[in-house]
Amino acid sequence: MIRTFEKSDLSSCIEVHRASFKEAPWFEQWNYEDSMARLVDIQNTPRFYGLVYCNKDQIIGALFGHVEQMNGFQIFFIKEMFVKAGDKNKGVGGKLIRALERHLCECKIEHVQLFTSKKHGIDRFYLKQGYAIDNDFVLLEKRINENNN
Numbered sequence: 001m002i003r004t005f006e007k008s009d010l011s012s013c014i015e016v017h018r019a020s021f022k023e024a025p026w027f028e029q030w031n032y033e034d035s036m037a038r039l040v041d042i043q044n045t046p047r048f049y050g051l052v053y054c055n056k057d058q059i060i061g062a063l064f065g066h067v068e069q070m071n072g073f074q075i076f077f078i079k080e081m082f083v084k085a086g087d088k089n090k091g092v093g094g095k096l097i098r099a100l101e102r103h104l105c106e107c108k109i110e111h112v113q114l115f116t117s118k119k120h121g122i123d124r125f126y127l128k129q130g131y132a133i134d135n136d137f138v139l140l141e142k143r144i145n146e147n148n149n
């Protein structure tokens with residue numbers, strides 16, 4: 001069952017988030033505090049919307065993001081999405097995306113964007129959901145420290 005995220009889902013989502021990113025291809029060790037801070041920051045973003053996927057009352061996947069106003073239209077930006085270790089590749093992620101898209105259609109929001117890792121091949125998951133790489137845009141990054149400023 002997929003339903004809207006509620007504040008009381010936070011601790012379950014932290015556990016799923018940490019376990020999900022601990023596995024291949026990320027192998028990231030998120031401590032509890034960092035995971036909580038990331039998810040709470042996302043949830044505190046204006047126009048936040050989140051979905052959780054439950055299996056017998058247990059959360060096994062979640063999708064979080066927010067709506068942004070653009071010039072004459074709105075975009076939903078997917079900020080985080082994760083499925084529990086052991087439940088990946090069973091269609092949970094795809095169902096979360098489709099549930100999000102149904103909700104956005106009802107809200108007349110026609111654009112969805114996200115950043116993901118090409119290096120880790122996650123773009124393949126989104127390409128399978130009908131998303132396309134936008135070559136008009138590029139993600140730029142600069143590491144700031146006292147030596148280059």
Ligand SMILES: CC(C)(COP(=O)(O)OP(=O)(O)OC[C@H]1O[C@@H](n2cnc3c(N)ncnc32)[C@H](O)[C@@H]1OP(=O)(O)O)[C@@H](O)C(=O)NCCC(=O)NCCS
Binds near residue numbers: 081092116121124
């Ligand atoms: C990415 C993720 C959300 C996908 O959810 P899922 O429930 O595993 O995906 P689904 O079962 O709905 O879709 C599976 C399809 O996507 C592809 N896919 C899933 N995870 C993939 C990955 N990490 N890399 C490449 N392709 C992937 C599978 O090959 C599969 O394709 P197929 O149906 O042709 O075999 C999930 O694997 C996950 O939590 N990963 C770790 C966290 C993460 O990377 N989040 C996204 C950050 S932007």
